[in-house]
Amino acid sequence: MHITTLAKLILTGALAVSAPLSAAEVFTWKNHSGTNTYSDVPRNLKPAQSGRVNVRTRSVTPAVPTQPAVAENQSLADQQKQLSEEIARQNKQVEAQNQKIEAENRRQQEANCQTARINRQFAESARVNNRADLIARYDADIAKFCN
Template identity: 55%
Template sequence: MHITRTVYTAALLCLLPAQFAAAQIYTWKGKNGSTSYSDVPHNLKISNASTINVRTRTVTPPPAAQTAESAGEGSLADQQKQLNDAVSRENKKIEEQNKKIEEQNRLQKEDNCKTARLNRQFAETARVANRDEFIKRYDADIGKFCN
C-alpha cells in the first residue's frame, strides 16, 4: 500500500504549480520503510533528509552529520533557540536602559517642579509690572511638572 502512496506522492510533486517549484522539498525514509515528503526537514534537522529539486527532479543527499556539527549549525530548532536567546538578552538590555531613562526623567521632573515652585515664590514677591503674567506662567509650570 505504501508503494501506491509513494507513487502518488511522486506524481503529485511533478504536478506542482510553478510557484511551489522553487520551494525546497525534503524526503526521508521512515522506520517502516515508507518514503515521506515535506517542506520541513525530518525532526527539523537538515542532516536527516534529502532535498528534492522539483524542476530538475534531482535528489541531493543530506549533508554529512560531521560537517553540520563542525560548522556549528545543528538543527533548525537549536538555531531558533539560539536566536530566541539572543533576542531575549537584547530585550533585557533594552529594558534596563529604559528603566534608567525613566529614572532620569523622573529625577529631572522633580528638579523642574522644585524650580517652578521657587520661581512662583519669587514672582509673588517681585515688584515688576508684569508680575501677574509671571505668576500664571509659573503656575502652569507647576501644573506641568508637579502633577
C-alpha cells in the same frame, strides 16, 4: 581674471567625471604568487574572497561582514533556541536602558517642579509691573511639572 563659458564647462565636466572615480571601492587580495592585488572589483566577483581597502587610512577590512558561525550539526530547533536567547538578551538590555531613561526623566521632572515652585515664590515677592503675568506663567509650569 575672466573665466570664459567654455572653461567653466570644461571645469564642470572634469568635476563631474572625477567625483564618481574618487568614490569607488578598492578591493585587495593575495594572488597565487603571494603578492597583493588591488582592483575596483572583488576577486572573481566574490566579495567574500577580498578585503576592502580604506584609501585614506590604508586599512583593510573584510568586504563582507562576517556572520556568526552556525554549527553544521546543530538542528533547526537548536538554532532557533539560540537565536531566541540572543533576542531575549538584547531585549533585557533595551529594557534596562529604558528603565534608566525613565528614572532620569522622573528626576528631571522633579527638578523642573522644584524650580517652578521657587520661581512662583519669587514672583509673589517681586516688585515688577508684570507680577501677575509671572505668577500665571509659573502656575502653568507648576501644573505642567508637578502633576
